[in-house]
Amino acid sequence: TQLLEQSPQFLSIQEGENLTVYCNSSSVFSSLQWYRQEPGEGPVLLVTVVTGGEVKKLKRLTFQFGDARKDSSLHITAAQPGDTGLYLCAGRPPSSGGSYIPTFGRGTSLIVHP
Amino acid sequence: GAGVSQSPRYKVTKRGQDVALRCDPISGHVSLYWYRQALGQGPEFLTYFNYEAQQDKSGLPNDRFSAERPEGSISTLTIQRTEQRDSAMYRCASSLMGRQGPYNEQFFGPGTRLTVL
Numbered sequence: 001t002q003l004l005e006q007s008p009q010f011l012s013i014q015e016g017e018n019l020t021v022y023c024n025s026s027s028v029f030s031s032l033q034w035y036r037q038e039p040g041e042g043p044v045l046l047v048t049v050v051t052g053g054e055v056k057k058l059k060r061l062t063f064q065f066g067d068a069r070k071d072s073s074l075h076i077t078a079a080q081p082g083d084t085g086l087y088l089c090a091g092r093p094p095s096s097g098g099s100y101i102p103t104f105g106r107g108t109s110l111i112v113h114p
Numbered sequence: 115g116a117g118v119s120q121s122p123r124y125k126v127t128k129r130g131q132d133v134a135l136r137c138d139p140i141s142g143h144v145s146l147y148w149y150r151q152a153l154g155q156g157p158e159f160l161t162y163f164n165y166e167a168q169q170d171k172s173g174l175p176n177d178r179f180s181a182e183r184p185e186g187s188i189s190t191l192t193i194q195r196t197e198q199r200d201s202a203m204y205r206c207a208s209s210l211m212g213r214q215g216p217y218n219e220q221f222f223g224p225g226t227r228l229t230v231l
Contacts, residue, residue, distance in 0.1 A: 031217075033219075042205055042207070042221075042223055042224055042225060043220075048217050086154065088156045088157075090156075100145075100218065101162065103159075104157050104158070105156050107156045
């Protein structure tokens with residue numbers, strides 16, 4: 001089983017601050033996805049990264065896939081209360097063959113105070 | 115809307131009873147996944163289907179748990195002889211096709227909150 005460790009587990013910050021959350025593994029993934037889950041809702045996909053070293057930007061969110069495709073980071077600039085939620089990373093194993101079972105991390109719970 | 119729906123949204127049952135949780139995926143989505151999610155944590159894989167075929171059930175905790183998707187659309191997760199430790203949020207997700215490339219997106223349902231007394 002490939003494990004994804006997310007850190008920090010909890011983050012409570014003020015509006016306007018910057019933050020970075022991390023997703024790490026000892027295993028290689030062929031791709032990695034980031035989801036955001038708001039209270040009472042299901043996770044919603046934010047981005048997929050595929051290539052080692054890849055950087056993707058989504059407004060104030062910057063996602064990076066590590067060169068070795070074992071880790072990823074999410075950086076949020078000037079956080080807003082609407083960014084509050086549980087941030088989940090999910091990795092796709094490299095040799096999934098005909099099946100695809102994503103491995104989810106435990107998540108980073110972010111609260112942005114106005 | 116045309117999203118993934120689940121029913122019931124909340125289920126309270128007594129220990130020892132059987133429960134059936136339903137998932138209605140997005141129309142045309144081939145793959146359907148079942149997860150269990152503890153509060154504030156990531157989804158834990160239970161099982162998944164492509165069309166009506168159960169591809170992997172390695173995440174089902176024990177033989178009291180089963181799932182089916184007989185016509186390749188709606189799926190039912192059944193828990194027999196429920197125990198208190200089964201209490202959790204059960205979510206399903208659907209996607210176009212699980213093995214079609216890395217950009218495959220899962221669309222999650224709102225979940226069924228199961229409480230076993």
